[in-house]
Amino acid sequence: MQDLHYRPVEQGGDVENERKVIFDLYCTGIDGEHFIIEMQQLYQDFFKDRTVFYTSRLINKLIPRGYKGNTYELPEVYFIGILEFELGETEPGKYFYDVALCDKQSSRVFYEKLGYKLLVLPNFNKNEVDIKTDMDMWLYLLKNMSKLDKIPDFLDKRVFGLIFDIGEVAKLIPEDKMAYEASLKHKRDAENTYSTAQRLGHDRGLKEGLKKGIAQGQHQNAIETALKFKNMGLPLEQIAEGTGLTVDEIEKLK
Template structure:
């Protein structure tokens, strides 16, 4: 494969905050996000259009913690979609997904008399993960989660769902890739390594991605942003792996704390920016760097 001088490859990969929002978060690229969601829902629902919404959600009172989603959008039928890319393992990732949907649901309850009925819209959390979710189901690459009755396994509540894609566990051969969701999983995992659109991908669905995703076609500003995001990703992964090595059997939290505690405020800020780029929570970054929650939330 032909590489650019900066080793960026031919196509922009999906990994990283900038790349994720480049493909899925721009109004002009909205058909890509619609295609992705339709591939994920596999006919369970058909999304015809989307509207991007502000990603920052404050609480009802001044001291409530702010929540910032990667992407947040609504469908024309009133559905709400939270879409997150998560690169590094988090101990309480499942808790975070429930917290995010709970905060959004709370904000969507009508105020005053209209709220007395408790009628809620559909809310879905979509997570693209670059780590295994846990030990219970090793090798599982798709989680389709709903509120169910334990005895009958029937869905108890239809309007809340969590769909999680675990990219490291998707290892299908090209001959076994049949569905749109398979194609999306393959692309999310391998886009940065490709030098042409594979024959088994539907050109009608994925042609736009390969057209806009060529590094050579990026504007100078986008190219600089992509290059910076790759550096952030490499730095954060190196920080993470170093902390794990230093931590040994004391676990990720202590390893992160000891491995990256340099004692220098400037270094702590650089590290916090890297970890923030990789999607770690504010609390985890605070424990890892020694910075305060307020300092971390002000970082851009």
Template sequence: MKIEMQQLSQEFFKDRTVYYTSRMINKLVPRGHKGNTYELPEVYFIGILNFVLDRSVSGQYYYDVALCDKVYGSVFYEKLGYKMLVLPNFNKKQADIKSYIDMWLYIFRHMEELDEMPKFLDNRVFGLIFDIGKIASLTELEMKLYESSLKNKRDAESVRLTAIKEGRQEGIEQGLEQGIKKGRLEERAKAETEKLKYALNLKKRGLPVQDIAEDLGLTVEQVEKLK
């Protein structure tokens, strides 16, 4: 399978897709005796295009292409296909979007314009995309604090799991206490103020209070009081 995202139109784009899928087929053909039967693997090209593929068809935004019989219209060969999303041709409004493919097309089409996830999108499917976007937009200081908080959390969890494996209850308690103290001592002196500012920033961006508290080593009450 070959997946591409193309921003700009280019001449002979269709020829190019056929060329690359042909090369993939050639590379995937089994060598030696196994290749004597000519049994080929499935090969698909998936393209997300930010340009109009065919100007004579202004409303088509989804292409599902296969080798077909021109007389009867039936699929002649099922193991080669081309699926392309043409973003400029997708102009549905939010009220008209019902299917998941329309939701994905809306995200691709309007990602640069969205500050938060639209309510009509399924948070279980698309929530992670917006969380990743929020993390990617953090400043250098915010990213360092975020990574440090994750490290402290993982260190404490690693100590806890090791103690459980060895079956020492005393080690569990001491390991947890040492891991938590280490993280607090490293950050409290130089970054307590920055941590609170960072937590407030994440809160304004819509991240759940519980997640912010867990990631930064704060209490839920501390985060809820930030304004």
């Protein structure tokens, strides 16, 4: 993912009185793909029609205007639905739909840049011992999150631990949530102050080191010049005046 926007993400029509659509989550991928993600708790009539309407409206809004749009090249758009109701299909127990525009005879995908992926949580009934794939883990978590008190052992804590942290915060009462956010702010402020002090100290050290290096280089150049003049037989006082070294320093040069 390259960018994401949380609800309300509103997509208006081309004219004032056209119907508007609002996505729960709208994401863009690094290769230019666009993802609409919807969380649906209750069944509603014409749900499939609505998914097609959402993707169609987004495609229409993304088409370049003017000359650039004359090629008919369309963006990649995908709809992801996480559903807490059954679709009423003839395939009982089906919990994952991966829908695309296909040829009916060959079942091959006809158009690659439009897809609908639907997760039907009530139909996912795998037990913990049956959880094998990453997708199984996500489906189990999405279905049971509200009933879990702690992260199950079979879930990778590096991946799913943050979700439980977010869930714990979401369940706090307003007063505790404010206290948590204030504590988090203090923590972030302290970390920011520390990192700023480190950066300033690093910058100061660089400047001082550079200054010291320049001074050392200048002193070495003065020594080399004084030694050449001394070997030429020039008076030490004149060499000292020209290089900034003392007579004693020049006498010791060999």
